[in-house]
Amino acid sequence: MEYLRNRGNFAHNVDVLNAGVGNLVPRKQPRKDCQAQNFLHCIHCHGFFTKNALWRHMMTCKFKPSVPQKPGKTRVQALCTFAAPLPPGVKVEFWKLLNNMVQDEVYSVLKSDVCIMEYGEHLYNRLGYDVGKHEYIRQKLRELGRLLICSRKNTSLKTIKDHIKPANFMQVVESVKHLAGYDSKTHAYRCPSLALKIGHNLTKISMLLESRANVQNDYSAAKDACTFRNVQTLHSYLDVQQQDLHSKLSTEASPQTWAKLAKVILAQVILFNRRRAGEVSKMTLSAYVCQNPSDPHEDVNEALSDLEKKLCQHFSRIEIRGKRGRKVPVLLTPVMKQGLDLLVGTRQECEVPxxxxxxxARPSALTCYRGxxxxxxxxxxxxxxxxxxxTSTKLRKQTGTLSQVLNLSNTELDQLADFLCHDVRVHRQFYRLPEGTLQLAKISKVLMALDQGRLAEFKGKTLDDINIDPEGTYY
Structure with missing residues (x-):
């Protein structure tokens, strides 16, 4: 009778778990409230127990076979999970591989995500014939499970499919940085290999989603998956090149390395500021060395938000000669300034006259590189x-066009146009902040939104409503 009762409860519990609604019937009621994923059925009597109590029950279960069983909580949970009914469309072999994992939060999360499961089956179909690769497959799935847990805690992303949408790219970056232990002060990762592995996994998942979307004639989803892999291609390439060349030049001064690093930073400055290429190319050494820190006065500082104060400290501002002899501002990120300081400090060693x-400058010449x-x-x-x-011209036009999605006042539009050195109407009569502080605190928000491909997220907002932390925090 006990066995029949357990089998009836087992059938009821399976229906509740599959439907996601209803009340579970455990063999023994726990003292505290527990989530459904904390329960498992005994493989012998089909009774429903908490995971912590299951291994003790199985040692004394009256329905267990006489053959000795290997002890251990993990093995008991894996056996009982494997004995549960298969989810729809999952192969028995892959289900067995999956349930050899530790039955923890990561396991529960990855098992409930459709994209992770599809990716796991893809890996099993390709590598499952080799038993030695089974642990590798489990590790790939656990990496994605850890990412999903981190994203749910720190961002609005709820599934791995959300991570593949181009509009969510910066949230994905934030989650990966948090998971891999990124230090914003040293710009180093506690576990850099984890960030690389997750990037490769997401790329492969985007390929799977694109293939499936094409088969289903869902061209919008296919385009999103394809675009995700191409987001910020140029930015990412320049960042990698800058880090590599900076390390090489710091180790050994070389005219060739100096020239390559100068070209990379020149492109970065043009790209970030949406500045005319010729203006940045002809930036003088004296303009950089004598840069204006633009520290706001105390009374001006009170007019800024906490985020805008942080932006003033984060960016450096220099003034150069622009078109028609106009004074042109250029904002530099800490990474750009670090690279430029190295270039200035090694000019003589690298044969710059x-x-x-x-x-x-060009080594062994009196000219400069063309931006x-x-x-x-x-x-x-x-x-x-x-x-x-x-090109610099098309990027400047893009800035002017995309800025129309923002709800900028006439004053703010004039500020942006003034920074880009576009022709503007006669300036209206109003009190305004000193332009150095203004460009650091206000215009830098638009530049970062363009740099990160997120300007569309702030549609209808003013500059005061836009919140983008310079360290990548999502608002």
Whole structure:
């Protein structure tokens, strides 16, 4: 009778778990409230127990066979999970591989996500014939499970499929940084290999989703999956090159390395500021060395939000000569400034003549590198789908066009136009902050939104409503 009662309760519990609604009937009621994923059925009597109590029950279960069983909580949970009914469409072999994992929160999360399960079956179909690869497959799935847990805690992403949407790219970056232990002060990861592995996993999942969407004629989903892999191609390429060349030049001074790093930073400055290539190319060494820190006065500081104060401390601002002799501002990120400081400090060792007045000078010459040439070269080698669109002129037009999605006042539009050195109407009569502080605190928000591909998220907002932390925190 006890066995029949357990079998009836087992059938009821399976229906409740599959439907996601209803009350579970455990063999013994726990003292505290427990989630459904904390219960498992005994493989012998089909009674429903908490995971912590299951292994003790199985040692004394009156329905267990006389054959000795290997002890251990993990093995008991794996055996009982495998004995549960298979989810729809899951192969028995893959289900067995999956249930050899530790039955913890990561296991519960990855098992409930459709994309992770599809990715696991893809890996099993490709590598499952080799038993030695089974642990590798489990590790790949656990990496994604840990990412999903981190994303649910720190962002609005709820499934792995949400991670593949281009609009959520910066939230994915935030989650990966948090999971891999990124330190914003040292710009180093506690576990850099984990960030790389998750990137490879998400790329493969985007390919799977694109293939499935094409088969189902869902071209919108296919386009999203394809676009995700191409987001910020040029930015990512320049960042990697800058880090590699900075490390090489710090170790050994070389004119060739100096020249390559100068070209990369030149392209980064043009790209971030949406500045005319010729203006940045002809930036003088004296303009950089004598840069204006633009520290706001105490009374001005009170008019800024906490985030805007942080932006003023994060960015550096210099003034250069622009078109028609106008004063042109340029904002530098800490990474750019770090690279430029290294270039300035190694000019003599890398055979840059003292007479060369340019910051982005050519070694053994009195001329400078052309920003348009550098941008055109990196646009081609980075793998961008439309390299011809990545010119300083088209990027400046893009800024003017995309800024229309924001609900900028006439004052704010004038501020943005003034920063880009576009022709503007006669300035209206109003009191305004000193322009150095203004450009650091206000215009830097638009530049970061463009740099991260997130401007569309702030549609209808003013500059005061836009909140983008310079360290990548999502608001």
């Amino acid at each position: 003292r007479e060369n007045v340019y910051l982005f 348009s040439d550098c941008l055109r070269h990196f646009a081609k080698v980075c793998g961008a789908k439309s390299p011809e669109s990545l």
